[in-house]
Amino acid sequence: MRNHRVAVIPGDGIGLEVIEAGKQVLETLSQKSDDFQFEFEDFDWSSQRYLETGEYIPEGGLEKLSTFDAIYFGAVGSQEVPDHVSLWELRLAICQGFDQYANVRPARVLPGVNSRLKGAEKIDWVIVRENSEGEYAGNGGRAHRGHPEEVGTEVAIFTRKGIERIHRFAFKLAQDRPRKKLTLVTKSNAQRYGMVLWDEVFFEVAKDFPDVTIDRELVDAATTRMVLKPETMDVIVATNLHADILSDLAAALSGSLGIAPTANLNPERAYPSMFEPIHGSAFDIAGQGIANPVGAFWTAAMMLEHLGESTAAERLMAAIERLTASGLQTKDLGGTATTQDATRAICSDIEQQ
Template sequence: MRSHDLAVVGGDGIGPDVTAEALRCVDAAADRFGFRVTTTPYDLGAERWLRDGVALDEASTEKLRGHDAILLGAVGDPRVPPGILERGLVVALRVALRHAVNVRPVRLYPGVTSPVRDLTPERCDLVIVRENTEGLYAGGGSTVHDGTDNATAIQNSVNTTPATRACVDYAFRLARARRRRLTLCHKTNILVEAGRLWTSVVAETGHRFPDVEQGYVHADAMCQHLPLTPERFDVVVTDNLFGDIISDLGATLQGGLGLAASANIDPTGAHPGMFEPVHGSAPDIAGTGRANPAAAVLSAALCLAHLGEHDAALALEAATASVLAELGDGPDTTDTTTDTTTDTTTGIGARIADHVRDVDPATIGDPAVSLMTAMGRVRTIDQ
């Protein structure tokens, strides 16, 4: 029997609540498709930092390297200064585990209402591939004359060919496995040096993928095109900062951050991927049963797809979409708005798990071009 060893970092706030439901659904998929999942919990997050003053220690990092994948619930707590957990845990893990690629699906499911007027599921099914370890997030900076009228802040951006190439290569492979269209999103007319590097890497890599159509859109123009004509995009590849911004805009199209999943991947396959919903920890509703676990379940589906269990991943996605449609207008935040017992965190998780056992993935679209199928084909890159 196939077996997958998962590290589980429930984290803070609603993180443990939604992660528990994601694991319930993974177990249902394992039962249906004939594989086994083992899990190891890790004490990482606000409570650990408040108790020990440690966001991430080397011993934990080494143990995490030994797993097949990592499920992360959420981090963030008002008792912890901003940046401590976000940079000290999440970003630190991305760097330590060589997660050069961040995958953010943007898909509007049937029955979910988008705030974008007249947007239909047929028009909204794309993937944003974001470079995950460099750019302004990793360049550092300095401030002089702080606290005076002459305060000057310098923030550096670092872009290297190896990390950019790894990200772009993964994006091309993903595009080839889907609809064979790739769009570079940058600001080459202003960020000339970084833009030249990204453009050259895309052009160089594109020679190896002559069957993939290439395009380019400025980052500011993307913020207009994405809400109005998302159907023009299939795979969008971009840098760290622009990817952070446009992927959240994409989440709005699909119904809100409460439905937004993500994957952090080392495209060489040398380190485990980390899969997390991007809705935040929402500590004010932790333990109340009001957190929608859909994004955590969809992140677990990305995890299974990356591990090669694409049939199970498709079933997990289709089951989640079916339950979202049953919820009526569909949630647009992590907070469900109904009072019935079946619409609690555990109630929604149980319903998704029940659907996993017999759902037909084709009910929400062609599995052949699904991200879940594509990720199963794009597990590693040539060295």
């Protein structure tokens, strides 16, 4: 019996609801497979904890987290805590602390899901986001606060090592996909130092992958291409900020933010990787039981794949597609199903297969 120790951080808002739903589905898969099991440990690292104690992560928290095989993360964000505080004190503290430099976000229209984009059925993308430096490196500051000459700086950091490893990761991913195509997203026409280095290293790495077809697109043009010519893109590699924006667009074009998954990977496996649905804390619907859990389910499938349970991952993705094709849809997709309706339906499907 294979045992997987998973740290569970539901966090804030609907993260509490969808991560609990994901745990139920993972337990059902485990029982159905009967050859692996999960050992979950819940962590109350949330904005509520921050408001009560002044910290998201307690002393020694990352050291304890490092002993797990994977992290299943819900969301962070609160109306009572400034966004930059919640992000940097929890999610980015884990991503950067564990060198999870490859953020992977697949996007496609699942069966039965409607998109507002004509031709959306042609979407089959994986967006690879550099997750450790770039525009979110955290380098900068503010001076002369409250005075007319107040200044704030935000310095994007691009290192040859950081750029090369994310490009090499993206090339390997593209190499394993049927179309073997990789699009470089850049803004080197305007950002002439870090982004020019970003481009140069990409083309150096490309020489090691002659079987991968490559092209280059400025980030503003990439948004229009995603909408007007979705079939021309496959794997997309972009910086921390650019891919953050493009992946939300990809999720919306695929039908809903509620269905989109994310993996924050440390490919060398020196640290645990973290898996999170893309939708955020969504306080406007939190506590109502109507959040779409599909993003958490798809994220769980990515976690299973990472843990070496490829058969279970395929079984879960097949169940997700049967669920969306069945017409049982949550409110974000135009339906009336609750979070628990969707959870019960997919668990029942898994048990019957």
